[in-house]
Amino acid sequence: MINYFFKTYGCQANVADSQGLARFLDELGCKEVQTEADADLAIVNTCAVRDKAEQKLFSYLGELAEHKKSRQYMKIGVIGCVASYKKKEIYQRFDLVNFVYGAREEYDSLKAYLMDSVVNLETTKQMYMTNPDANVKSGGQDRDVKKVVQFKKLLSTPRFVSLGLNRLRQDGVYPESSPRDGQEKAEKKVIDKPGAQKPQELNRSYVNIMTGCNKACAYCIVPFTRGGEVSYPMAQILDRVAHDIANGAKEITLIGQNVNSYIDPETGYKFPELMRRVAAIDGQFWVRWISPHPQDMTRELFEVIAQYRDKLPGYVHFPVQSGSDRILTLMKRNYTAAQYLEQIGWIHELLPDATISTDIIVGFPGETEEDYLATRELMEKVKYDLVYSFIYSPRKYTGAANMEDTSSYQDKQKWLEALQDRQKEICFERNLRNIGKTFTCLVEKRVAHDKLLARTEGNVRVHFQGPDEMIGTFVKVRIEETGPVNMIGVLV
Numbered sequence: 001m002i003n004y005f006f007k008t009y010g011c012q013a014n015v016a017d018s019q020g021l022a023r024f025l026d027e028l029g030c031k032e033v034q035t036e037a038d039a040d041l042a043i044v045n046t047c048a049v050r051d052k053a054e055q056k057l058f059s060y061l062g063e064l065a066e067h068k069k070s071r072q073y074m075k076i077g078v079i080g081c082v083a084s085y086k087k088k089e090i091y092q093r094f095d096l097v098n099f100v101y102g103a104r105e106e107y108d109s110l111k112a113y114l115m116d117s118v119v120n121l122e123t124t125k126q127m128y129m130t131n132p133d134a135n136v137k138s139g140g141q142d143r144d145v146k147k148v149v150q151f152k153k154l155l156s157t158p159r160f161v162s163l164g165l166n167r168l169r170q171d172g173v174y175p176e177s178s179p180r181d182g183q184e185k186a187e188k189k190v191i192d193k194p195g196a197q198k199p200q201e202l203n204r205s206y207v208n209i210m211t212g213c214n215k216a217c218a219y220c221i222v223p224f225t226r227g228g229e230v231s232y233p234m235a236q237i238l239d240r241v242a243h244d245i246a247n248g249a250k251e252i253t254l255i256g257q258n259v260n261s262y263i264d265p266e267t268g269y270k271f272p273e274l275m276r277r278v279a280a281i282d283g284q285f286w287v288r289w290i291s292p293h294p295q296d297m298t299r300e301l302f303e304v305i306a307q308y309r310d311k312l313p314g315y316v317h318f319p320v321q322s323g324s325d326r327i328l329t330l331m332k333r334n335y336t337a338a339q340y341l342e343q344i345g346w347i348h349e350l351l352p353d354a355t356i357s358t359d360i361i362v363g364f365p366g367e368t369e370e371d372y373l374a375t376r377e378l379m380e381k382v383k384y385d386l387v388y389s390f391i392y393s394p395r396k397y398t399g400a401a402n403m404e405d406t407s408s409y410q411d412k413q414k415w416l417e418a419l420q421d422r423q424k425e426i427c428f429e430r431n432l433r434n435i436g437k438t439f440t441c442l443v444e445k446r447v448a449h450d451k452l453l454a455r456t457e458g459n460v461r462v463h464f465q466g467p468d469e470m471i472g473t474f475v476k477v478r479i480e481e482t483g484p485v486n487m488i489g490v491l492v
């Protein structure tokens, strides 16, 4: 049996892609392992959004080299956004890497290639097990996966039928994902039967509803690494969600680079209709969705959420990036701070108790103290529940790559720290206001012998004492004390 290991960097779209491929490898009879040391096949899913993630990838590939030294038959693959635009560099710098497959490429050829690799690995692993000193090698670099696939005509080769590949999807575009989160499939199937063993972690499902992006935000490499927008058919998405819920998923995350520009290629229905239909699926579950763009935001979406609050939590992740109109224009975001605040007003009006989070970039080229203060002012107006904040990281091929920078990195760091410190205070104030209130929470996992971690529908972390059986269930918790990040409560 072939053991595979996934290392996933970056956004939830990558998590969904890794889940889909892991499911596919399971269908080939492979088994997921939790450490590189046990892996025959290691796949690294990469993120190119900021330079830091890219640097991490390169040092991680160095670490993998150590594992391959002792088991030379091991295969290593790099997929995702860095694979899209640094394929040549990866092949040149890392001899040990067997395949590099970009996020823009069609997944069908990668799957066909993986089928072939699994068959080869079975042979080489067997040889290695019989004689570890023989130095059985993994077969070098396959520099063009598509060509390898065409050459071997993998999709039509009968031997793959014996691997159970009759379930291989032929449509190409829809990356499958199913609830996994480190659980064995068998465990999933029995999840809701009385007396069955409960899982150790919440059963989550990440479903890509679209990929790519048609915007051109000046700092962002995604339109380049993932290409233009492609929305997946609504019927397939609904099938996937229903399937995952039937298999025990309690939290569904609908993922796209720009979820609210989703449009069903078959019917023309838009994102609010998709949300309505997902919410109409039977079962007890919560739906999360990331990330929307203010330019495509409509009141209708919040009206739908207000109508289906049992399934659609009052939580909106709504990236603003900057509070300065001058910077928003340079970023090519196509809205002003006032327009964004008007949309925040829709949330307050239609979902009065909703929590709101955002993404902010500080230190975009040309950003001055005045621009930064405009962002801080916007934060005070909105009082976000959570802010993901980043120092601008120059990315090749993007509109901002050659823009002149006026502030020093030290200034940017200072801005970021001050912004994050203030946000911590805001979170703490919000948490203090919650003391004494009771929340419905979804239990995620055990974090200490006497502590479970759950989240409110507003995505706020709650610790409480309870038995393992509560993992993956909805419980009511009354908040008794709190820190800036975690609230602490008791079961009601």
Ligand code: 5AD
Residues within 6 Å of the ligand: 049, 050, 219, 220, 221, 319, 321, 359, 360, 361, 390, 391, 392, 393, 394, 395
């Ligand atoms: N530098 C810093 N942050 C970035 N993001 C995207 N590109 C960059 C970049 N070049 C941030 C944005 C986006 C989030 C996913 O990552 O805030 O919303």
Ligand code: SF4
Residues within 6 Å of the ligand: 213, 214, 215, 216, 217, 220, 221, 222, 223, 257, 258, 293
């Ligand atoms: Fe990047 Fe902007 Fe597209 Fe989001 S909307 S993926 S930030 S280009």
